Amino acid sequence: MATKGFVVYLITGFSLAVLLSVYFINKHSINGGYAHPQKLLLSFPANSSGSDPKVWPDLKFNWRIVLATIIGFLGSACGTVGGVGGGGIFVPMLTLIVGFDTKSAAAISKCMIMGASASSVWYNLRVPHPCREVPIIDYDLALLFQPMLMLGITLGVSLSVVFPYWLITILIIVLFLGTSSRSFFKGIEMWKEETNLKKALAEQQKTYVNSHGELLIDTVYEPLIPKEEKTVLQIVRGNFNVKRILVLMLVWISFLLLQVFKNNLKACTPLYWLLNLLQLPVALAVFVYECVKLYKESKKRRKAGNPESICEAAIEWTGTNLAFCAVCGILGGTVGGLLGSGGGFILGPLLLEIGVIPQVASATATFVMMFSSSLSVVEFYLLKRFPIPYALYLMTVSILAGFWGQFFIRKLITILKRASIVVFILSGVIFASALTMGKLKSCSL
Numbered sequence: 001m002a003t004k005g006f007v008v009y010l011i012t013g014f015s016l017a018v019l020l021s022v023y024f025i026n027k028h029s030i031n032g033g034y035a036h037p038q039k040l041l042l043s044f045p046a047n048s049s050g051s052d053p054k055v056w057p058d059l060k061f062n063w064r065i066v067l068a069t070i071i072g073f074l075g076s077a078c079g080t081v082g083g084v085g086g087g088g089i090f091v092p093m094l095t096l097i098v099g100f101d102t103k104s105a106a107a108i109s110k111c112m113i114m115g116a117s118a119s120s121v122w123y124n125l126r127v128p129h130p131c132r133e134v135p136i137i138d139y140d141l142a143l144l145f146q147p148m149l150m151l152g153i154t155l156g157v158s159l160s161v162v163f164p165y166w167l168i169t170i171l172i173i174v175l176f177l178g179t180s181s182r183s184f185f186k187g188i189e190m191w192k193e194e195t196n197l198k199k200a201l202a203e204q205q206k207t208y209v210n211s212h213g214e215l216l217i218d219t220v221y222e223p224l225i226p227k228e229e230k231t232v233l234q235i236v237r238g239n240f241n242v243k244r245i246l247v248l249m250l251v252w253i254s255f256l257l258l259q260v261f262k263n264n265l266k267a268c269t270p271l272y273w274l275l276n277l278l279q280l281p282v283a284l285a286v287f288v289y290e291c292v293k294l295y296k297e298s299k300k301r302r303k304a305g306n307p308e309s310i311c312e313a314a315i316e317w318t319g320t321n322l323a324f325c326a327v328c329g330i331l332g333g334t335v336g337g338l339l340g341s342g343g344g345f346i347l348g349p350l351l352l353e354i355g356v357i358p359q360v361a362s363a364t365a366t367f368v369m370m371f372s373s374s375l376s377v378v379e380f381y382l383l384k385r386f387p388i389p390y391a392l393y394l395m396t397v398s399i400l401a402g403f404w405g406q407f408f409i410r411k412l413i414t415i416l417k418r419a420s421i422v423v424f425i426l427s428g429v430i431f432a433s434a435l436t437m438g439k440l441k442s443c444s445l
Contacts, residue, residue: 055101059389068098069397075429076116076398077405082426083348083365085113085373087336088176088433098390107386108394110376115395116402117370123406124363125239126232130419131357138356138364139244141313143290144322145347146248146368147283148329150255153372154279155330156337168338169437175335176434179349180427186352187423194418247286252371254282259379291322313354325354336372344369345433348426358422359413 059065071093079086087109094105121137129136230238262275298317315321332346344365351361380386413419 053101054104055099056104056387056390057099059387059393064098068093068394071097072112072394072397073401076112076401077408078425078429079113079344080116080120080366080402081362081405081409081422082344082429083351083362083369083422084344084426084429084433085117085366085369086429086433087113088172088345089429089436092436104386107376107380108391110373110380111386111391111395112398113369114373114377115398116405117366117373119399119402120366120406121363121370123403124366125236127359127363127406127410128230128235128238130359133238135239135241136360136363137239137241137367138313138360139241140290140294141351141356141364142368143244143247143286144294144325145329145332146371147251147287148326149333149336149347149368149372150251150375151279151283152330152333152335153337153376154276154333156334159334159338172335172338173434173437176345176430176437179345180430180434183349183352183423183427183430186349187420187427190358190420190423191418194420198417248371251282251286252375255279256375256378258282259375260382263379263383287326291317295319295322313351313356315354333372345430349430352423352426358419359410362422362426 057064072090075086075089075093079089087106090109090112091102091105094100094108095102098105100108124136127136258275258279262272265272265275294317302316328346328350332344332350335346336344347368348361348365351365352358356364409421409425413421
């Protein structure tokens with residue numbers, strides 16, 4: 001029920017935004033018409049006038065670049081750990097502090113997200129699953145959400161041309177406040193469960209009685225057969241699923257080619273819309289294949305009385321739940337297209353809602369974001385939407401932050417034995433994004 005309520009909140013906010021945009025369009029049509037877009041770019045929406053000239057500051061050592069480096073490092077470290085990327089922090093930072101225009105800021109933000117996610121994925125491939133002998137990245141969920149996420153990004157980009165800038169900002173702030181608060185309460189629930197579990201384990205280990213009836217206090221027993229320690233290479237092999245990665249790469253290349261061809265065409269021509277529509281069968285083919293697989297396997301296990309989940313999500317893969325995941329994937333992508341992020345602000349909290357443990361949710365969301373953000377970076381590069389020196393510098397900062405962020409947080413989880421730390425970081429990053437987006441909105445007025 002909590003998950004459905006969370007999604008109802010998101011859909012209600014999105015529907016309200018659509019109704020307001022229709023009112024906005026009708027009002028402007030009556031007052032003199034509404035201009036058609038010339039290009040649909042994977043970028044942060046410009047202001048309502050549709051004109052946003054390039055503003056590229058020089059890369060030189062000053063207080064702005066120092067502050068941007070610190071914020072970028074912390075935002076990338078926390079964003080990748082939480083599985084949300086950090087686009088809601090990077091875009092306002094690049095606009096308000098460094099001085100970029102919003103579209104260029106969104107392009108550089110994508111570079112930072114790509115760098116941080118790539119280094120985090122590389123780190124996660126070297127980390128075993130905390131509970132089971134399976135990959136820490138859930139490839140089933142990645143294949144389920146990634147196609148819908150890319151479709152949603154395309155829709156979000158189109159809506160970014162239609163929606164006025166103030167409406168996009170308000171919509172994103174409302175969504176961010178909802179997802180951050182829900183994630184925060186989820187973290188509190190997990191913290192309480194972890195506390196109870198630690199107390200129960202402490203009581204269990206406190207007192208033992210041997211076969212002679214003698215009371216043993218604080219006895220620690222070593223297992224008769226020690227658990228075999230895996231090498232890093234063995235862990236990487238276990239986490240690396242070549243077949244699934246090749247399928248995701250195929251979807252990535254297909255979307256990239258369609259976007260590149262589309263950007264070389266005049267907007268709103270028949271061929272332009274045809275290329276737009278061709279994205280639908282590509283995404284649906286992968287999504288339906290994964291849906292059929294999850295549905296059949298889940299049904300087979302239920303009939304056999306096997307309670308074990310087919311993947312990390314603690315839900316039954318019925319037709320309703322699969323449709324629910326499709327809607328959430330498209331919604332997450334739409335927000336990503338409007339904001340210029342990878343859609344992790346919806347995907348991260350959603351994975352937690354359907355029962356994925358925090359470490360796996362973070363690794364899977366980051367893996368998915370690596371594909372969606374890299375797609376945008378390649379297209380932005382072809383469109384020359386960002387300065388190479390700035391992008392390389394900030395991407396290097398994000399690569400280092402993504403690795404060390406994962407390293408320190410996982411060490412902290414191991415020491416404290418509290419995976420809920422990931423959920424609190426996720427909630428904090430989303431809430432900080434809502435605040436910075438609000439600041440960006442107030443400065444643009």
